Amino acid sequence: MADQKWGHCKQCKYFASPARLPLEDEEAPCLHPVLSKYRLTVFGANGCTGWDLRAGAEPPRERPSAPA
Ligand code: SF4
8 A cells, every 4th residue: 555545543544442533542443444354453553554534633744754
């Protein structure tokens, strides 16, 4: 997937948190249509390229830094 689609779980619509705006230290299952078969539990601070903007969340302002 394209790098520009990377984002944090706390701002992702697949992060199964009941909170409207989840926090970084919150844990919740990932309900991504492809990843859900792995039954992942992720933190708000985690992220991946399957990210999609959560309703009501601000789009990310920073991009992850590239490895040195
Ligand atoms: S692991 Fe990826 S798809 Fe799942 S909630 Fe986090 S950013 Fe979204």
